[in-house]
Structure formats: C-alpha cells, structure tokens
Amino acid sequence: MKYKLIISCVFPPEPTVSGQVMYDVATELAQKGQVVVISPKPTRPQNFKFDTSVQLDKNFRHIITDSFTSPKMSLFGRYKESVSFGRWCEDYISKNHQDIEMVYMNSWPLFSQEAVIRASKKYNLPCVTIIQDIYPESLTNKLTFGKSLIHSLLLRKDKYILKNSDKVLCISDNMKSYLAKTRELPLSHFEVIVNWQNEDSFIEYRNSNSAGKQSGSPFTFMYLGNNGPVAGVEFLIASFAKAAIPNSRLLIAGSGSKTEDCKDLAKKLNASNVEFITVPEGKVPHTQDLADVMLLPVKKNGAYSSIPSKLPAYMFSAKPIIGSLDVDSDTAKAIISANAGLVVQPENEQVLIEAMQKVAAWTEEERAIKGENGFRYAMDHFSKSGNLRKITEILLNLERK
Helix, strand or coil, rough: EEEEEECCCCCCCCCCCHHHHHHHHHHHHHHCCCCEHHHCCCCCCCCCCCCCCCCCCCCCCCEEEECCCCCCCCHHHHHHCCCCHHHHHHHHHHHHHHHHHEEEECCCCHHHHHHHHHHHHCCCEEEEECCCCCCCCCHHHHCCCCHHHHHHHHHHHHHHHHHHCCCEECCCHHHHHHHHCCCCCCCCHECCCCCEHHHHHHHHHHHHCCCCHHHEEEEEEEEEECCCCCCCCHHHHHHHHHHHHCCEEEEEECCCCCCCHHHHHHHHHHCEEEEECCCCCCCCHHHHHCEEEEEEEEECCCCCCCCCHHHHHHHHHCCCEECCCCCHHHHHHHHHHHHCEEEEEECCCCHHHHHHHHHHHHHHHHHHHHHHHHHHHHHHHCCCHHHHHHHHHHHHHHHCC
16 A cells, blocks of 8 residues: 655654644655654753653654764764665665555755655655755855855755755745746745644643742743754843842753853853753753743844744643843844744844843743734644644645646
C-alpha cells in the first residue's frame, strides 16, 4: 500500500516546536492513510537530556536514520550533517519510490533539501517543502569574507529547491513576500502556515486552577527557550541587571550551548537575582506560570523571516510580553495587534531597561489584561486546531491533483 513520506530534521522527543508540528501532521495524516516518518537521532538542543522512557503515541511508522549529526554550532559540522541526512533520505526514496505517493519535507538547509528534491523530481513524486528560515541569507549575513560569492552559489541551490517543490510553506507573511520576490516565483507557489503550539496543554493547565507563582515571590521576568548563540540571553541579563528593579528576578528557563557563558556573566555582574532553571518535559505551561512578564529578544534583522515559536507559547500562558526585536516584523505586529505587551528596538539596552521598568510598574490588573489579549490572539492565529486543518488540506489537495 502506498504511503506519504514525511522527512523531518527534528522530531519528538526533541522539544522543538517544528518537530512537534511534524508529529502533529504525521498523526493527522495517518488517520487518512499510511504514513512513514524519517528523522535523525534526537540531538536538539545541545546538551538536552532526552527521556527515552517516554514512548510516543504513534499511528505511523517512524524510521530513525544513522546519519551524521552536529548539535554543536559549527559550519563544517552543520554542512556534514545536512549532506549526510540528505544522502540517507535520497537513498531511501530511490529504493522505495514505487510505494511513496508524496513527500513532505522539513529538512536541514540547503544540501539535504536539495537531495530530497532531486530524488522526488527523478521519480515524479509530489513534494511539499516547509521553510523554517531563509537560506542562504541566514548564513551569509554572518560572514565577514567571501560573502557575495558564497551567497551567489548557495542561492542557486535554494532557487532549485523552491522552484521544484510543488508547494512551499512559509511561517510568516514577510517570508512569503521575500522568497517570492528574490526567488522569482509567483506568490501562489507559497502558503503561510505558522508554527503552531498545541493549545490543549495550556488550556488544561489554565483550567486546573493550579497556581505556579507563589504569593510574595519577587516580580519575575522570564526567558524560556533554547539558550544558543542567536538567542541574545546575555543581552537580557545585562539589561536586567542595570534596570535594578526592586524585589525582582530574571528566570532563564531551558538549556543550550550558551548557558554556562550566561551563568558566568550573571556572576560577573553580581546579579544574584538571575536564576537558571530547567523545563521538565511537558511542563512549559507550569514553568511559564512562574512569570509576571515574558521576554522575547531577537537580534537585529533576525525577526523578519519568521515568527519565533516562543511567541505563541508565551501568549497561550496569558502573560504580557516585552519584545526586543525589529519593530516592523511580523512578530512585532502580532504583539502590537494583540495589545499583549511592549515592543522595543532590538539590541538597544536603554529602551529595554525602560520597558522592564515600565511593565514592573503596571498593576496586576493591567498585566492580566495584556496577557488575556495575547491568549485570545493566539487562539485565533497560532492554535494547533486551525493550522493543522489548513496544512492537511494543502497536502491532501496536492495528492488528489
């Protein structure tokens, strides 16, 4: 019997939003036919301790590759990881193409994507590609030499990938417009599907009447997510320390490669009210309930291509948000449209300090109103139920065609 093939570079038990999205899609599609999922062994985020005792509830076949992985950020390591995973998937498609009816790909850019597209095209298999970040721009913007040449060479690959995908799914309107223009493809070639959050766990916790924040505890700012090189958590720590808000604390929840550096910075600044905590599996709603305000930093020019997965999670916890990010990005527009908090210029210490001080002076009622505004906005725009329905319709319509 023919089956739909889902290729995903991240997948549960990895606590990544795009991996959870792929799991949701696989589960939904498997109710309508056979599904096979291919993913590498779990490695994201770096140093995360995966609970292997927890078994996924699957109604699909899951194949874990033995391809090379590189959780540590390194150009050569990530290149090798992408090539290795791409070759594994290309070989699988070549051997099993007669049983595959379509391919849905969320893979490492750009080399693994190219390999999957090449195999799908060779065997005339419909392929839908989801884009989580814009490459090669995300890479070449960080380079200090050879930028123009490398960008030109890699851009050809991306144009080939997107042109030969039957449909390209983007995670923001800005991403869709930018890719259509720069890759010289019609807007109709793209669809916007945001990385949703499963609202069920947040609503279940919300209705449980559990109280995460203890009465009398310090006013709490929180960042929850991967603490990696692009997260900008050091900037949060430095700004918070200088804000000097009485009876306050900053909680850094999660793990990542920059955690130890951040701990060293907090110690250097004598910021004893900066605390680091882990997030138990499935306990994001409980952890975020410890906060009065959620912090969402994105480095300059980093918010244009996508909406960070943290934003829906923050909103579903009904907490006000301070966004330090590009003020004309889709993320900023969402916070402003929802009236769910404040947005300030990215990497500007003084304006972030002022925003922290301003929100700390809000009444509890003002913070609750902002949080509820965000919750309602998230239910309308970032919920699993609405977006999962949209994505499965796209895939099934393509299959029928």
